[in-house]
Amino acid sequence: MPRQAPAPEVSATEERSIALFCSLMNEDSSIAKVADLLRAEAQRLGPGAKLRSSRELVRELGVSPVTVSRAIARLTAEGRVITRPGSGAFAAPGRPESAxxxxxxxxxxxxxxxxxxxxxxxxLAEPGDGVIPLTGGYLNAALRPVRELSAAAARAVRRPDAWALPPLSGLPELRRWFAAEVGASRNDVLVVSGGQAALSHAFRSLAAPGEPVLVETPTYPGALATAKMAGLRAVAVPVDKDGVRPELLAEAFAVTGARVFYCQPTLHNPTGATLTRERREQVLAVARAAGAFIIEDDFSRYLGSGAPPPALVSMDEHGTVVHVLSLSKISAPSLRVAALIARGPAARRLRASQVVESFFVARPLQETALEFVTAPGWRRHLATVRREIGERQRLLLAALARHLPAAEVHLVPHGGLHLWVRLPDETDEAALVERAHRAGVLVSPGRIYYPAEPPGPRIRLTHTAPADHAELTEGVIRLASTF
Amino acid sequence: MPRQAPAPEVSATEERSIALFCSLMNEDSSIAKVADLLRAEAQRLGPGAKLRSSRELVRELGVSPVTVSRAIARLTAEGRVITRPGSGAFAAPGRPESAxxxxxxxxxxxxxxxxxxxxxxxxLAEPGDGVIPLTGGYLNAALRPVRELSAAAARAVRRPDAWALPPLSGLPELRRWFAAEVGASRNDVLVVSGGQAALSHAFRSLAAPGEPVLVETPTYPGALATAKMAGLRAVAVPVDKDGVRPELLAEAFAVTGARVFYCQPTLHNPTGATLTRERREQVLAVARAAGAFIIEDDFSRYLGSGAPPPALVSMDEHGTVVHVLSLSKISAPSLRVAALIARGPAARRLRASQVVESFFVARPLQETALEFVTAPGWRRHLATVRREIGERQRLLLAALARHLPAAEVHLVPHGGLHLWVRLPDETDEAALVERAHRAGVLVSPGRIYYPAEPPGPRIRLTHTAPADHAELTEGVIRLASTF
Structure with missing residues (x-):
């Protein structure tokens, strides 16, 4: 059908203005309609098929050529249509990529x-090639008991029921082992998929979205992230060289009405502080008086230079403490097995949280963990790691004293993977971390450990991350070169 | 101090009444106070130490002998105190049990x-000894590829990096395999810890607490539980024998403003319905028009009698579909590996959810899954299970027709693990399930599949749960005996 001439009372200029106005008003929806139609046509005809010509579309749909060409441009951008000059538009070959x-x-x-x-x-980021990691939360691959783990797994999967449903709270033998480690009862143990999952269950189960949760400051960024995902507001309680300060904890409970305190009482991340025996009792009493839970993140239990201090959970008579004991720190990142130890209604809620969330921990992993910790190699591995931690810590301290005298070590912890380092006040922390990365060494910026404003420039240095002692020293030298 | 004689204006009888009244009023708090005091004393003096005598307590605290003896009884019940007749009360040895x-x-x-x-x-409950399971979501142990899984695991853990950190989204090869299975792109795949974890991430990431989510009715109870834990309100959309009804879905979107629809378009649990090709397109269009996500739970992909229909995700051009593909149904409960396939910002949010929640899936499990699905035994296993499902379904239908003619099978699905059975309207469903359990057969009550009121008595019967064909028939006979 040939196009109608405009009615005589409208001039040609006016007609163009009206058309432009209408096209601007309707353009988007018209383009979308034509694009939808062509998209369907391209899909129906299949890859490579020729689509209707622009001329046909203009005629059949009563839209402008501009609309048609924009619709085709849109589909071309989506990767659904290709145009060949002089030949027209064709359905693109294959399915468009997600991007x-x-x-x-x-x-x-x-x-x-x-x-x-x-x-x-x-x-969890891996360093690039040639970059020395002085960060991360795990032992370097060279320090991991890989042979023992694989031998344990090989034994575990030979069992006929290795792939069956485990008891929902975990294998009884593994629960007993975890309980004995910290002086709890087997029935209080829930086996979960690693320490991070344990924290997620704990935060979600013990507090409601919008509620406050008390945390040490500085503290582990993974705990801050999971508390935030659970909708909780982290409220900071300061620590000193003996761990969290009980009088400030009591004040924080009073001011916020919080019902949960998350802490790492042994070899605290990042400072390395260990809560003294006396403070442990005070912290328990303070939480008890506030009618609040303590989430005791015992991630460093096997990383100390001597016997670990008594776990808070072993001193607790009232179900105040929810204890997290993880195996991946002392072994390898992929042994994702941890214990969540709790009593009373909280224990039931944690169990329900895991069942609804993800059912249970894969049985082969549980069997592997049990084989691993009950084999003779376990004690040997603990002794090896302990010795290596001592040596690396001394080496890192010496290297800092020699190459980076401006850096001030917060304290010399009785073990652990890290040192917490205070930088001169005028240091631009973010810029330093970035310069260090360019110089070939990864360090952890201090600000990510603070739920609120950081008090000044800090970095965390992990001595167990480099492959060997030489790499550790070289990492410090590279870091020093950026000052 | 000797006890005071009553004032002369109160008779001895009156005095006893007053004392009784006061003791009833104050008893609880007095007992609690004395118990607290003795608890502290027992803890201070340590296991085995003799506590103050009842006589001393009565005198020093000004309480009645009854109060003291009840407080001691309470501590005895708690396991904190033991009494020796004639000798008094002693701090109990060791720490009291959690209960x-x-x-x-x-x-x-x-x-x-x-x-x-x-x-x-x-x-997930295991049937007791001698009880025949006609319920559960997994293949019976006899049908599981246990040897193949263990062989795959043995190969997997021989790799030197088996225990290392995997890429956070999953092993690239495994992602590619999952993507190819449903016609998606490898980059859109996130490897997660099983289908239930996939649903948890999806519900939490795609909707905010308090928001509605549309579900088929009936539907999978695990999805209802996890949606509820995410704070969502499940709104039911009816299904018929061709799956969800698109016009009701459109209406439900319009009425509720929901942005998420959870469904099982293939061999739907519990009805066994498979969404027709035409309805798939309609459902996609309806969700697209509503600006909503579809969570496509493809748990039955490998359980059908023929090639599965195209996944919704393969027909989706706009990132509307979030696809869940699980391996545990076709293999064994403890192969807790699934794919969560999504595009756009939703994909990024799902990835962040897993990283913050639990980091990643243990590498040995991912390597095992990859070894398993790429070994020659995988296709053989699929064929074996498909054949066995066909045989068991026919057997269950025949047994129902013969022994339980009053039961009406909703439809004969093209595969799957279950039949959905309508019982005569006058049946008391809960009582029947209970009677069946006592008669030695476990069946799944229909009501748990409904987000709102069930339309009438139903049960779900799982033919892949019994150990063999004889046990399957015997299960139906036992069930029939309770009618």
Whole structure:
């Protein structure tokens, strides 16, 4: 059908203005409609098929050529259509890649509840080639009991029921082992998929979204991230060289009405402080008086230079303490098995949280963990790691004293993987970390350990991350070169 | 101090009444106070130490002998004190067991956010000795590829990096395999700890607490439980024999403003319905128009009698579908590896959810899954299970027709583990399930599959749960005996 001439009372200029106006008003929806139609046509005809010509579309749909060409441009951008000059538009071969699909509608559907994983993902990042890691939360591969773990796994998967449903709270023998380690009762142990999962269950189960949770400051960024994902507000309680300060903890409970305190009483991350025996009793009494839970993150239990101090859970008579005991720190990142130890209604809620969330921990992993910790190699491995930690800590201290005298070590901890280092006040922490990375050494910036404003520039240095002693020293030299 | 004689204006009888009244009023708090005091004394003096005598306590505290003896009885019940007739009370040796500690303060701290795990825990419950299971979501142990899994695991843990940190989204090869299975792109795949964990991440990431989520009715109770734990309200959309009804889905989106629809389009649990090709397109269009996500739970992908219909995710151009593909149904409960396939910001949010929640899936499990699905035994196993499902389904249908003609099978599905059975309207479903259990057969009550009121008595019968064909028939006979 040939196009109608404009009605005589409208001039040609006016007609163009009206058309432009209408096209601006309707453009978006018209383009979208034509694009939808062509998308369907391309899909129906299949890859490579020729689509209707622009001329046909203009005629059949009563839209402008501009609309058609914009719709085709959109589909080309989506990777669904290709155009060949002089030949027209064709359905693109194959399915478009995800990056090209338009998923911007999701932004509306998802809202603003962004989960911030930068702290955690940063801790788990692998260093690039040639970069020396002085960060991370695990033993270097050279220090891991890989042979023992694989032997344990080989024994575990030979059992006929290795792939069956385990008891939902975990293998009884493994629960007994965990209980005996900290002086708890077997029935109080829930086997979970690693320490991070334990923290997630604990935060979600013990406090409601919007509620405050008390944390040491500085503290482990993974705990801050999971508390935040559970909708909790982290309120900072200062620590000194003997761990959290009980009088400030009591004040924080009183001011906030918090019902949960998360802490690492032994070889605290990042400072390395260990709560004294006397303070342990005070902290328990303070939490008890506040009617609050203590989440005791005992991630460093096997990383100390001597016998660990009594766990808070072993001193607790009232179900105040929810204890987290993880195996991956002392073994390898992929032994994702930990114990969550609790009593009373809290224990039931934690169990329900895991069952609904992810059912249970894969039985072969549980059997492997049990084989590993009950084999003779376990004690040998503990002794080896303990010795190596001592040597590396001395080496790191010496290297810092020699190459980086401006850095001030917070304290010399009785073990652990890290040193917490105070930098001169005028240091730009972020810039230093970035310069160090360019110089070939990864260090952990202090600010990620603070739930609120950091008091000044700090870095955390992990002596167990480099492959060997030479690499550890070289890492410090590279770091010093950036000052 | 000798006891005072009563004042002369009060008779001895009156005095006893007053004392009784006061003791009833104050008894509880007095007993608690004395018990607290003795508890502290027992702890201070240490195991085995003799406590103050009842006589001393009565005199020093000004309480009645009854109060003292009740306080001692309470501590005895708690396991903190032992009494020796004629010698008095002593601090008990050792630490009291958890069941005896008083954790009732937790009830206040925890509030009312009880997690209901009865539906899930029930599905995972092991039948007692001699009880035939016609319930559960897994293949019977006899049908599981245990040898192949253990061989795959043995190969996997021989690799030197078996215990190292995997890439956070999963092993690239495993992601590629999952992507190829459903026609998605490798980059869109996140490896997670089983299908249940996948649902937890999806519900938590795609909707905010308090928001509605559309579900089929009936539907999988594990999905209802995890949606509820994420704070979501499940809104039911009816299904018929071709799956969910698109016009009702559209209406439900319009009425509720929901942004998420959870469904099992292939061999739906519990009805066995498979969404037709035409409806798949309609459901996609409806969700697209609503600006909503579809969580496509493809748990039955490998349980059908023929090639599975195209996954919704393979028909989706806009990142509408979040696909869940699990390996445990076709293999064994402890192969806790699944894929969560998504695009756009939703994919990033799901990744962040897993990293913050539990870091990553243990590498040995991922390596095992990859070895398992790429070994020649995988195709053989699929064929074996497919054949066995066909045989067992026919057997169950025949047994029902013969022994339980009053039961009406909803439809004969093209595979899957279950039949959905309608019982005569006058049946008391709960009583029947209970009678069946006493008669030695476990069946799944229909009501747990409904987010709202069930339309009538139903049960779900799982033909892959019994050890063999004879046990399957015997199960139906036992069930029939209770009608």
């Amino acid at each position: 090209q699909a338009d998923s911007s509608w999701q932004t509306v559907a998802l809202g603003d509840r962004v989960v911030d994983d930068t702290g955690v993902a940063g801790l | 005896q500690a008083d954790s009732s303060w937790q009830t206040v701290a925890l509030g009312d956010r009880v997690v209901d795990d009865t539906g899930v825990a029930g599905l």
